Amino acid sequence: MDTKKIIEGLKQAIKVPGHNASTDGKSGDLPPKQGEGLETERKEVIIYALSTCPWCKKAKKFFTEKGVDFEYIEYDKADEETRKYIQEDCKAYTETLGFPIVKIGDDAVVGYNTKKYSSLLDR
Template identity: 35%
Template structure:
């Protein structure tokens, strides 16, 4: 399933590449936009999928996968950072994750 996310994800370049970050977002969500801006302002490389812009069947597969793998409610933005995750916009948690990852 992570292959499906990888296939659909768009990449944003950044000089900080110490963590593998993918965010699942909604194109109209202000918190999702804030998350992307937060990463961009810190020059962090990441990938994202606007789940409201993809095929319904693919969206359903991704949501089921997230629920099964992370045993969590699904809310956006949903950030996957290596083997950890953050549900919702939480810049304090993002900062912690960036500090713990190499570089």
């Protein structure tokens, strides 16, 4: 898996204040219109993980079995730049970098908790 490519993709997808996101035409960057595309629109799921963490593997299994597409990025196997990026991206949710960190749309769940994953997916 090419982690660098994924991270580049993530950086593009994440809203930066002052950044005019509408130019790339991605639906995720546009304000949602009522009654439009609600059924087909799926939340983006990113799992930040450690290669040594069994709960990360359980989280991966959960989303795989649900048939949900997700990105799975191993912090400990990533390069320095990617690690710094993940640290920044997760600052708001976990100071201690407790993995897994599962981002579902605009929300995040720190830790393995299938009930929380399900409720965010269904929300």
